[in-house]
Amino acid sequence: MSCANVIKKERTSVINPLVTCQPMGAMYAVSGIRRGLPLVHGSQGCSTFVRYSFSRHFREPSEIAVTSLHEDAAVFGGRKNLISGIGNLAIRFKPNLIGAISTCSSEIIGDDMEGFIKVAREEMKKRMGEKEAEKVKIVPISTPSFVETHFKGYDNAIKALVNNLACDPSESNEKVNIIPGMVNPGDIREIKNILNLMGAEGIILTDISDPFDSPLRPSKTETKPFYPKGGTTVEEIEDTSNSLGTISLCGYAGSGALSLEKKYDVPAAVGPIPIGIQNTDQFLRNLKKFTGLEIPDTILDERGLLIDSMADLVSRYLFGRKVAIFGDPAISSGIARFVCELGMTPSVVCTGVENPEFVEEMKKVAKESDEHVDVLIRSDLRDLETYLQENPVDLMIGHSDGRLFAKHLDIPLIRVGYPVYDRVGYHRVPIVGYNGGINLIDRITNTVFEKYYDKEHWKLQQ
Numbered sequence: 001m002s003c004a005n006v007i008k009k010e011r012t013s014v015i016n017p018l019v020t021c022q023p024m025g026a027m028y029a030v031s032g033i034r035r036g037l038p039l040v041h042g043s044q045g046c047s048t049f050v051r052y053s054f055s056r057h058f059r060e061p062s063e064i065a066v067t068s069l070h071e072d073a074a075v076f077g078g079r080k081n082l083i084s085g086i087g088n089l090a091i092r093f094k095p096n097l098i099g100a101i102s103t104c105s106s107e108i109i110g111d112d113m114e115g116f117i118k119v120a121r122e123e124m125k126k127r128m129g130e131k132e133a134e135k136v137k138i139v140p141i142s143t144p145s146f147v148e149t150h151f152k153g154y155d156n157a158i159k160a161l162v163n164n165l166a167c168d169p170s171e172s173n174e175k176v177n178i179i180p181g182m183v184n185p186g187d188i189r190e191i192k193n194i195l196n197l198m199g200a201e202g203i204i205l206t207d208i209s210d211p212f213d214s215p216l217r218p219s220k221t222e223t224k225p226f227y228p229k230g231g232t233t234v235e236e237i238e239d240t241s242n243s244l245g246t247i248s249l250c251g252y253a254g255s256g257a258l259s260l261e262k263k264y265d266v267p268a269a270v271g272p273i274p275i276g277i278q279n280t281d282q283f284l285r286n287l288k289k290f291t292g293l294e295i296p297d298t299i300l301d302e303r304g305l306l307i308d309s310m311a312d313l314v315s316r317y318l319f320g321r322k323v324a325i326f327g328d329p330a331i332s333s334g335i336a337r338f339v340c341e342l343g344m345t346p347s348v349v350c351t352g353v354e355n356p357e358f359v360e361e362m363k364k365v366a367k368e369s370d371e372h373v374d375v376l377i378r379s380d381l382r383d384l385e386t387y388l389q390e391n392p393v394d395l396m397i398g399h400s401d402g403r404l405f406a407k408h409l410d411i412p413l414i415r416v417g418y419p420v421y422d423r424v425g426y427h428r429v430p431i432v433g434y435n436g437g438i439n440l441i442d443r444i445t446n447t448v449f450e451k452y453y454d455k456e457h458w459k460l461q462q
């Protein structure tokens with residue numbers, strides 16, 4: 001019987017990492033709030049790399065502030081920096097929310113962020129007046145970077161947002177909370193399209209679709225606004241306790257959903273990400289369960305179009321091909337299941353995390369596959385490269401960081417996930433939902449044509 005062989009990295013050093021540190025996930029989450037500002041309580045580099053990485057992937061600027069801790073803060077603490085930083089941001093940029101994000105340095109020196117925020121609030125009242133100061137929500141987000149990865153930072157941020165902002169429940173708002181995970185603007189728009197077709201209303205926690213892909217509308221009279229349009233409002237987050245349920249689309253970001261369930265009896269459904277037929281079916285079943293709404297013909301037609309694409313392409317071009325998948329654990333397990341649905345084999349799936357939900361999901365995927373699946377956890381791209389030298393595959397599916405060894409090993413790389421910086425436009429194209437499945441199958445099949453078919457004679461080369 002086919003099974004998942006879980007392999008943990010033994011080398012202590014990391015070469016060509018698949019993950020970065022916790023604050024990045026929190027910066028991503030706070031960027032999806034309307035007039036939300038991430039304030040990184042750490043050194044300048046902690047925010048600079050992330051800003052650079054966001055702008056390379058999304059091709060948009062991102063506003064991220066930093067308290068700029070230097071050597072003196074390591075000795076005396078970062079109290080002064082955080083208090084004056086919060087005050088300056090509130091007065092100058094009038095945000096609706098400041099997410100105060102800790103880093104390894106502020107965690108190690110033991111800064112009492114919650115205590116400092118109380119003092120900052122009193123200072124703000126003096127500087128801005130009580131009424132104006134009350135308008136700015138400040139949420140402390142603990143992201144100690146010496147443990148776990150940016151996926152944990154994202155999870156911590158979503159949990160901190162609902163724990164600090166969700167109000168005591170009143171009347172049902174007849175909405176569903178959706179925690180999308182660290183997906184692209186195109187994916188969030190596809191999730192909203194599904195909700196719309198179902199006739200369901202959602203609260204996306206948090207919605208980076210417009211903030212990271214906003215229109216540029218030049219005008220002679222107006223300058224570019226400081227805050228992008230869109231994003232989840234603070235009021236929506238406050239209202240999450242009145243929702244019919246919470247669907248977290250990834251296993252690593254279930255804490256916010258479980259917290260709403262525990263504190264306010266809002267039922268939770270955690271994972272899997274709706275990539276491919278089975279996972280999208282499950283997402284729709286969850287939506288139906290929470291809302292009581294029927295799945296309309298338009299969505300069933302989208303499903304039918306995906307199945308039609310599979311019928312057209314699988315047996316002729318894709319069946320039996322071996323695939324290596326790497327990157328975000330949620331996206332990787334979703335792609336692995338979809339690859340099985342396409343008759344291909346996810347020979348190896350590699351992530352930088354050691355996440356029990358991911359391992360369980362991969363065990364299920366391996367059972368569905370007729371072949372053996374190697375699952376590399378807490379791993380890096382050097383491990384994957386070494387593995388592929390001994391166990392070659394036909395295709396790689398993952399982000400741009402694998403491009404160099406993919407080229408070296410002469411394996412075509414299909415780019416998905418984050419970051420993708422050596423291609424443009426991928427952040428706008430969904431891979432979730434049935435429409436996303438159609439995009440993915442087209443992308444995979446075109447890559448197979450490009451690599452394995454003789455273009456002149458249109459014959460199979462191998």
Ligand code: SF4
Pocket residue numbers: 021022023042043045046047103104105145
């Ligand atoms: S590991 Fe620590 S110092 Fe380095 S970027 Fe992350 S939070 Fe900053």
